[in-house]
Amino acid sequence: GGKSLEEKGGAASGGGKGDIVIGSAGFTESKVLAEIYSKIISDAGYRTTVKTLANRELYEPALEKGQIDVVPEYASTLAEFLNAKKNGPNPKPVASSDIGKTVTALKALAEPRGLKVLPAGEATDQNAFAVTKEFAARHHLKTLSDLGRSKEKIKLAAGEECETRPFCKPGLEKVYGIAVTGIDPKGVGTPQAKQAVKDGTDQMVLTTTTDATLDNFGLVLLKDDKKLQNADNVLPVVNAGSAGDKEIEAALGKLTDKLTTADLIELNRKVDAERQKPEDVARAYLESKGLAKK
Amino acid sequence: MSARSCLEANDWICGEYVRTRGQELLDATVQHVGITLVSVVIGLLIAFPLALVARRWRAAAGPVLGLTTILYTVPSLAMFALLTPVFGVSAAVVVTGLVLYSLTVLVRNILAGLESVPREVREAARGMGYGPVKLLFGVELPLALPALTAGLRIATVSTVAMTTIGAVVGYGGLGNLISSGMEGFFKAEVLTASVLCVLLAVVADVLLIGLQRLLTPWTRAQARARSRARRERRAAGRTAKKAVA
Amino acid sequence: MDAITGAWDWLAASANWAGEKGVWHRLGEHVYLSAMCLVISCLIALPVALYLGHIGKGGALAVNISNVGRAVPTFAVLVLLTLSPLGTAGDWPTIIALVLFAVPPLLTNAYVGMREADRDVVEAARGMGMSGPQLLLRVELPLAYPLIMTGLRSAGVQVVATATLAALAGGGGLGRIITAGFGNYDTPQVVAGAVLVAVLALLVEGLLVLTDRLFDPMRRGRGRARKSRTAADDAAPAGSPA
Amino acid sequence: MIRFEHVTKSYADGTTAVDDLSFEVAEGELVTLVGPSGCGKTTTMKMVNRLIEPTAGHIYLDGVDISTIDPVALRRRIGYVIQQVGLFPHKTVLDNTATVPHLLGWPRKKARDRAAELLDLVGLDPAQYGDRYPDQLSGGQRQRVGVARALAADPPVLLMDEPFGAVDPVVREHLQTEFLRLQSTLHKTVLFVTHDIEEAVRLGDRIAVYGTGRVEQFDTPATVLGAPATPYVAEFVGADRGLKRLSVTPIETGDLEQPPVVRLDDDAARAAARLDEEGAAWAVVLDADGGLHGWVSAAGLKAAGGGTETGAGAATAATGREVRDHARRMDAWLPTGAPLKQAFSTMLQHDAGWIAVLEEERFLGVLTPAALHAALRRSTAADAGRLARDEVVVESVPGA
Amino acid sequence: MIRFEHVTKSYADGTTAVDDLSFEVAEGELVTLVGPSGCGKTTTMKMVNRLIEPTAGHIYLDGVDISTIDPVALRRRIGYVIQQVGLFPHKTVLDNTATVPHLLGWPRKKARDRAAELLDLVGLDPAQYGDRYPDQLSGGQRQRVGVARALAADPPVLLMDEPFGAVDPVVREHLQTEFLRLQSTLHKTVLFVTHDIEEAVRLGDRIAVYGTGRVEQFDTPATVLGAPATPYVAEFVGADRGLKRLSVTPIETGDLEQPPVVRLDDDAARAAARLDEEGAAWAVVLDADGGLHGWVSAAGLKAAGGGTETGAGAATAATGREVRDHARRMDAWLPTGAPLKQAFSTMLQHDAGWIAVLEEERFLGVLTPAALHAALRRSTAADAGRLARDEVVVESVPGA
Ligand SMILES: Nc1ncnc2c1ncn2[C@@H]1O[C@H](COP(=O)(O)OP(=O)(O)OP(=O)(O)O)[C@@H](O)[C@H]1O
Ligand SMILES: Nc1ncnc2c1ncn2[C@@H]1O[C@H](COP(=O)(O)OP(=O)(O)OP(=O)(O)O)[C@@H](O)[C@H]1O
Ligand SMILES: [Mg+2]
Numbered sequence A: 001g002g003k004s005l006e007e008k009g010g011a012a013s014g015g016g017k018g019d020i021v022i023g024s025a026g027f028t029e030s031k032v033l034a035e036i037y038s039k040i041i042s043d044a045g046y047r048t049t050v051k052t053l054a055n056r057e058l059y060e061p062a063l064e065k066g067q068i069d070v071v072p073e074y075a076s077t078l079a080e081f082l083n084a085k086k087n088g089p090n091p092k093p094v095a096s097s098d099i100g101k102t103v104t105a106l107k108a109l110a111e112p113r114g115l116k117v118l119p120a121g122e123a124t125d126q127n128a129f130a131v132t133k134e135f136a137a138r139h140h141l142k143t144l145s146d147l148g149r150s151k152e153k154i155k156l157a158a159g160e161e162c163e164t165r166p167f168c169k170p171g172l173e174k175v176y177g178i179a180v181t182g183i184d185p186k187g188v189g190t191p192q193a194k195q196a197v198k199d200g201t202d203q204m205v206l207t208t209t210t211d212a213t214l215d216n217f218g219l220v221l222l223k224d225d226k227k228l229q230n231a232d233n234v235l236p237v238v239n240a241g242s243a244g245d246k247e248i249e250a251a252l253g254k255l256t257d258k259l260t261t262a263d264l265i266e267l268n269r270k271v272d273a274e275r276q277k278p279e280d281v282a283r284a285y286l287e288s289k290g291l292a293k294k
Numbered sequence B: 001m002s003a004r005s006c007l008e009a010n011d012w013i014c015g016e017y018v019r020t021r022g023q024e025l026l027d028a029t030v031q032h033v034g035i036t037l038v039s040v041v042i043g044l045l046i047a048f049p050l051a052l053v054a055r056r057w058r059a060a061a062g063p064v065l066g067l068t069t070i071l072y073t074v075p076s077l078a079m080f081a082l083l084t085p086v087f088g089v090s091a092a093v094v095v096t097g098l099v100l101y102s103l104t105v106l107v108r109n110i111l112a113g114l115e116s117v118p119r120e121v122r123e124a125a126r127g128m129g130y131g132p133v134k135l136l137f138g139v140e141l142p143l144a145l146p147a148l149t150a151g152l153r154i155a156t157v158s159t160v161a162m163t164t165i166g167a168v169v170g171y172g173g174l175g176n177l178i179s180s181g182m183e184g185f186f187k188a189e190v191l192t193a194s195v196l197c198v199l200l201a202v203v204a205d206v207l208l209i210g211l212q213r214l215l216t217p218w219t220r221a222q223a224r225a226r227s228r229a230r231r232e233r234r235a236a237g238r239t240a241k242k243a244v245a
Numbered sequence C: 001m002d003a004i005t006g007a008w009d010w011l012a013a014s015a016n017w018a019g020e021k022g023v024w025h026r027l028g029e030h031v032y033l034s035a036m037c038l039v040i041s042c043l044i045a046l047p048v049a050l051y052l053g054h055i056g057k058g059g060a061l062a063v064n065i066s067n068v069g070r071a072v073p074t075f076a077v078l079v080l081l082t083l084s085p086l087g088t089a090g091d092w093p094t095i096i097a098l099v100l101f102a103v104p105p106l107l108t109n110a111y112v113g114m115r116e117a118d119r120d121v122v123e124a125a126r127g128m129g130m131s132g133p134q135l136l137l138r139v140e141l142p143l144a145y146p147l148i149m150t151g152l153r154s155a156g157v158q159v160v161a162t163a164t165l166a167a168l169a170g171g172g173g174l175g176r177i178i179t180a181g182f183g184n185y186d187t188p189q190v191v192a193g194a195v196l197v198a199v200l201a202l203l204v205e206g207l208l209v210l211t212d213r214l215f216d217p218m219r220r221g222r223g224r225a226r227k228s229r230t231a232a233d234d235a236a237p238a239g240s241p242a
Numbered sequence D, E: 001m002i003r004f005e006h007v008t009k010s011y012a013d014g015t016t017a018v019d020d021l022s023f024e025v026a027e028g029e030l031v032t033l034v035g036p037s038g039c040g041k042t043t044t045m046k047m048v049n050r051l052i053e054p055t056a057g058h059i060y061l062d063g064v065d066i067s068t069i070d071p072v073a074l075r076r077r078i079g080y081v082i083q084q085v086g087l088f089p090h091k092t093v094l095d096n097t098a099t100v101p102h103l104l105g106w107p108r109k110k111a112r113d114r115a116a117e118l119l120d121l122v123g124l125d126p127a128q129y130g131d132r133y134p135d136q137l138s139g140g141q142r143q144r145v146g147v148a149r150a151l152a153a154d155p156p157v158l159l160m161d162e163p164f165g166a167v168d169p170v171v172r173e174h175l176q177t178e179f180l181r182l183q184s185t186l187h188k189t190v191l192f193v194t195h196d197i198e199e200a201v202r203l204g205d206r207i208a209v210y211g212t213g214r215v216e217q218f219d220t221p222a223t224v225l226g227a228p229a230t231p232y233v234a235e236f237v238g239a240d241r242g243l244k245r246l247s248v249t250p251i252e253t254g255d256l257e258q259p260p261v262v263r264l265d266d267d268a269a270r271a272a273a274r275l276d277e278e279g280a281a282w283a284v285v286l287d288a289d290g291g292l293h294g295w296v297s298a299a300g301l302k303a304a305g306g307g308t309e310t311g312a313g314a315a316t317a318a319t320g321r322e323v324r325d326h327a328r329r330m331d332a333w334l335p336t337g338a339p340l341k342q343a344f345s346t347m348l349q350h351d352a353g354w355i356a357v358l359e360e361e362r363f364l365g366v367l368t369p370a371a372l373h374a375a376l377r378r379s380t381a382a383d384a385g386r387l388a389r390d391e392v393v394v395e396s397v398p399g400a
């Protein structure tokens, strides 16, 4: 859609190349990433705005329609989402812990929808499980394997879907031998889910690796030492029509190359623990990596 | 240093938060007020004819009320998911959703208000040659105002609260802050935005009470006369005192 | 369209109705939760509204205060309650959040209804020597009845619709069908859940309308009066210029 | 007993509706309040059952200051017919009527029976109207239900604010009669507002005539009509108050004229001669026992008598010989003590220029229009001068 | 013109309120409806302005079937005073009154001025009451506002349902007078419900007496009173309907008596002699121009005349020589054509046994109670027989 972009750019005042809407999901990491994307793309000469939509159900259709042009995404999650969308609920999984295969599968699902999946980088934000510090200390837990060995009965705070997802309850039972007695459907990484673990109502909570509020609830992550989780590497997904430009791809590519999981954790921490604003955090990050235009 | 710690310590109340995010709070509040106002006004404009239809044709009453009920039960996520393709990602999505939600209360209360107009008053008006429209606006509506405003108050306050669910498409006013605060467990953000929300609701409610007072002077004729008499007495007392002095 | 046929299929599958996660069970939870909230709300709102409406004082303030309960999104209230010490108290956070939400329409409408009762009639009743409670129960309440019922119906429908939020706090109810659908990217299930909620709300509404008719203190009178009135209203001239 | 002591009521906007009112209604007395629209009658009533609190002054019921009585208990003792009727729209006519009995905890059956009885009393068939709602009644029917409702629990005190204002004369007459009948046995203490002076006169033991906010005259109906205390009262009770006195002035023996009296079996000729002698055109005819039979005209007697003398046939002579053969019947008569109004109406109704007045069976004399007029004038003068009636000589402008 | 043709109205519950009603109200005619409570008067009214639709039959207004007229347009032409008053509680008294002018789009100022004028007409000072709400008025005041409201836009047709039911006699009299004055210039077509037969008689060109759902008699007031068509009507208009005829029967020359007449400057002695001769106790005294001066008693004249003859002092003789010196003034008199009721009241008020009747300034004769009675009887008989009044000879039972 370069041509159309040029036309757009021509019409736009200020000599910009066009308007790009970056979508973000409702959680911190997505917001920061969206801000970073926004900065980079605007440095590349586009006019950008960020729109926050609660979840994928809302922004993905908007992305397909071109109401949103770019979204920071996670390879496996998006793949499964599109998989379900195409094949109905509970289809044969396409995502795995292998990032390459996952991205290939994702591309296959995305392209027919007019979505262009840009290359994935090293940074990942996978699902992860957390328990209270005391619980971990009492039972000497560092990894999920430790938990499996401890034979503790576990009530898991997660989404209802955990029941069937291979990476969740079935995986925990099969791969780690953890005795999951039940699922408390308080959502993935929601405050109430973490609170339930803190209160002792539940013993473990499903959250993400980059969750920076765990400290607030006195929780620690258990390491996924047997690679149960899918490869949820961060990658930009764009609407092929409205944001398929090489320039955008190139600009985002530079970022993807530099971004690491540690960076994500740090970014989240700055927002969720230090309570800085996402846009400030984004700017500071880009400057520190020398990606920002002066 | 201490201010910093209040943000980092994640206190419920944090001055630093208000200081650093003043603009953000203001923007959110403005957006909140705007969306609420537009939604309530449009809601009223739609609810009114619906109520009239329900009153005029008794057979329509069931379907109209049923429809507003169904609309109210559509989960907000689903509602917005359905509306976004139509309106794009915009405030219109939120406004439309809120309008549809507000109909339940408004239609019902307008209907109840209109039904409560005393018979002989209605009859006198019709006997004088009030046409249906004049009758409605000149007689029934003013007399239905108390019930109507009761509904409007509930609808407005509810809409103030429900505007926050607009956060799912990024147009939730203070709701954007509440949901992001909730997500990041940012207590000060959640509390400040919630308090602002409550304040907005209270202010809107008080404004509506004021509006109703203004529009229904007859209900307070007695009280007004009393206070005027009191004022005059006081004034008289003052002049008397002056005269003595 | 897919979603709708899918939802139909989902609803038609008997497997989805049975068991602990089945519709029947969720429906039971939902009804229980809604009824509980409605009853508690009535127990709180009606006495206050009737009393204040009867003495004619303090109503504006009470309505104002109760409205605060509705000013914060129920969802936020629910989460905050869950995070508070009450969080471990089972359904209570949900119930409290819903009660806060259901009280204002009940309170406001009942209060306004009481205040709007025909003065001549109330005066006649007072002149007859009705005590405060008698005046309230025998005259003002019946006269306020239509508006009270309006409040109850609004509250009822809204509570049924909003009780889906219980799912967010890990509670039961039809909301669970919806959230589970979301989690599994199962749109038909989401739609099916929403339809169930809508149907339940309609049923509740219908039930309340029936109760309304059944207990209407002047059910016969109103019906007849209405009939004759509309008869006159409807008799618009066939060939009239207007 | 109800006593007003310097009672004043000013409304919030400064209107003084009642100003320094003092009067007393004795136990078992029925006092009617009349006065111009807006003069404070309703306000007075409502202060008695404390629907309105006076701005100043005190009201006593049976000697107790009502401001010390619990309003609810007070109102239970007082039946109240509100001016605006104020029926309960949500209750049937029967239930409306049974309201106070219900309140007082009567058994359901008894309350309903009582209500039905009272509906009957006010002329509404309980079977036909009992189950209707007020909406389905005419204006006058509603008002009557209001009256029935106030009377249902038989309260010792009644406040009635224009209770019969919207009913037709026939029903009103019926209601007044019923009410007087009740009152004569039950002796309730009643304040009764009416705009109908005739009603005030008919029902009231005393009448309170209100000026604006004040009582201008408080006296018996006859006195108010006959001797208005002020020109204002005179105007209010009406330019035709003399006529209204017709209803309150009784026929007295002194007012009667004594026309010639003949017996049925008197000889016709002799009777004719007597009339001739007295210069009378007619005579009253009594029967053998002294009861009223009718009248006979001088002309008729003379014609008959002449016929006999000039030698007509035996049959004529036989039929013409006695007064009986010439007398005409006259059934109408009045007892002494009947109001003059009745006398007047009866005369007109029977198209007569006089009416006989009897005491028991005994003929006392006849009342003629002129005598009626004189009686009325005398009674007016008597009340004005507060004299016994027979002390008054009507002579200022002589009668024809 | 309003014409009812076989109009029937049955309510939903089966009550037939109006049954096959047919009558006609002429253009500019005022017809009063009287009848027992619940007989269908209000129903009749409401059918005229289509607040109620008849079950059967047709109503024509100026020849047009009203069912073909848009109800709103129809009602704008018809002023309606509702029985329950029905003021708008949310509007001030002034705004209530200005309602229809506003509806008709009069300029604001004009509408308000007109409203103020009408409030004045019904006896409510616009400055004092204009800004009040109905709640702050007494019952009678509310009703008057209702009347003012219906009259405000000067509609050619009026429906008035007991418009003066709650006001006192003085105000009512005032309202009636004003209303008659308006009617005499504006000639509206009016249906007027009242429970006050006197009002019906006074205001109505014709009276429709309702039985239950039907018109029992529809005729002029005098006929209805004098010759009730059925016993029912007779009972309804009252046992004292003869008395009520006082208001509708005018004084006619034929009713008058001719007492001796003397002039102010007649010689007293000669006048005394004349009275003696005629056997009269008094004489009417006229002044030099033939105008009424007063009366003189035979006894007074004789005493004076006797004095002169028996040679009293010159002074006495001088003062006693003319009638002037013995005559007493009598200011009250009546014009011919005044109703008998007025004559009766005036006689009582001036405590007189007779009243002079003048035509312009000319003395025609005097009315005495007996003559008044005779006149009343004659007029009743005339109406009953539908005869000219002077054809009737009152003799059935002679006067005293
Ligand atoms: N809505 C109704 N349903 C049934 N019957 C009714 C209804 N309205 C009036 N009626 C009956 O119809 C009859 C006529 O009523 P209407 O109001 O015309 O009487 P009215 O002559 O005006 O009496 P009033 O002088 O007491 O006002 C009454 O017997 C009344 O009970
Ligand atoms: N709430 C009020 N505020 C101010 N003035 C009032 C109020 N109520 C009544 N008034 C005035 O007080 C005066 C007395 O009213 P009240 O109702 O006692 O009159 P009433 O004698 O019953 O008259 P009616 O015969 O017309 O019913 C009236 O002039 C009225 O306008
Ligand atoms: Mg009054």
Ligand SMILES: [Mg+2]
Pocket: D138, D139, D140, E041, E042, E043, E083, E161
């Ligand atoms: Mg009527």
